[in-house]
Amino acid sequence: MKTRVAAIVIVVSLSVAGCATTQQRLFDSDSSQMQLRSIQTRAFDTKDKEKTLRTVISTLQDLGFVIDKADATLGTVSATKLNNYAVRITVTVRPRGETRLLVRANAQYNIEPVTEPESYQQFFVALEKAMFLTAHQAD
Amino acid sequence: MRTPLPLFVAVLLLLSGCQTVPKDALSLTPESLAERQIQTRKYATTDEARILAACAALLQDMGFNLDESETRLGVISASKMRSAVSAGQITAAILLALLGAPMPTDKEQKMRASVVTRPVGEHGEYMAVRVTFQRIVWNTQGHITTSESLTDPKIYQEFFGKLSKSMFLEAQEI
Numbered sequence: 577m578k579t580r581v582a583a584i585v586i587v588v589s590l591s592v593a594g595c596a597t598t599q600q601r602l603f604d605s606d607s608s609q610m611q612l613r614s615i616q617t618r619a620f621d622t623k624d625k626e627k628t629l630r631t632v633i634s635t636l637q638d639l640g641f642v643i644d645k646a647d648a649t650l651g652t653v654s655a656t657k658l659n660n661y662a663v664r665i666t667v668t669v670r671p672r673g674e675t676r677l678l679v680r681a682n683a684q685y686n687i688e689p690v691t692e693p694e695s696y697q698q699f700f701v702a703l704e705k706a707m708f709l710t711a712h713q714a715d
Numbered sequence: 716m717r718t719p720l721p722l723f724v725a726v727l728l729l730l731s732g733c734q735t736v737p738k739d740a741l742s743l744t745p746e747s748l749a750e751r752q753i754q755t756r757k758y759a760t761t762d763e764a765r766i767l768a769a770c771a772a773l774l775q776d777m778g779f780n781l782d783e784s785e786t787r788l789g790v791i792s793a794s795k796m797r798s799a800v801s802a803g804q805i806t807a808a809i810l811l812a813l814l815g816a817p818m819p820t821d822k823e824q825k826m827r828a829s830v831v832t833r834p835v836g837e838h839g840e841y842m843a844v845r846v847t848f849q850r851i852v853w854n855t856q857g858h859i860t861t862s863e864s865l866t867d868p869k870i871y872q873e874f875f876g877k878l879s880k881s882m883f884l885e886a887q888e889i
Contacts, residue, residue: 626787626788629788630788630789630833633788633789633790633831633833634831634833634845637751637754637831637845637847638743638747638750638751639741639742639743639747640747640750640864641847642792642827642828642829642847642848642849642864643790643792643829643831643847644782644783644792644829645782645783645785645790645792646783646785646788646790647785648785648787648788653788653790655829656827656849657740657864658849658850658851658862658863658864659737659740659862659863659864660861660862660863661737661740661862662862663736663740663741665741683736683741685735685736685737685740688735688736690736692735692736694738695736695740695741696741698741698742699741699742701742702741702742702743705743
């Protein structure tokens, strides 16, 4: 009898733990934001924002994405990959100091945010190759 | 009988565990290069705006509506909704319905295209054009049944054939 009660308590608490409030979902506040930002960001030793954006776009195409929209002034590109799943990614490029550009990517897989460092690492490896530049960990 | 609690909890955790992104979703695959070649042609011109305008006109000829464009980066994206009804599926559905097992069939699809241009060549004397298509299919119950990139080389041959004609320029493989 006791085991059964324990089982029910565990089931209920687990299923409740899975339910975030709308505010938590909106801010994705379950993930550590500083850590996520560093996973999603790299610095490149270039000042050419437009060329970097064009390289980001062609890298995304190489990765099988269809470009949804791009804005040179804002320095953003959004794209979607469909392969019986949907990955949507937004990449931003903005200046950091006098000589560097920061590239940041954030992605969602179906209805989940992508938080695995490996996925972003793979993206930046592909981007590095196309840029002919090394991606630095942004401090 | 005692509940096999650890097993029960394990199953529950599996179910509630979030889906994680596939390993190759954000990495280059052996097919990436071949796909790039199929989807890209270069033209001996430096006039990017002219190519983009020709691509926009071609997409319109194909019935697409333009969603977004950014001339400074050489990007156009477009989409259209079309029927996804196929005779084969309908036949199968009718047969199954006769057997008492009704089956939803594909109903409509959203087809998306994006065109990206960029200067290539040692002195940027060529313009490369890369087009990519994808589609999402919904069935009669409103569920997504297919979401995929279109990879048939014939689609891309036809696209670039038409683009070359409208620009009076020879398309070259990259």
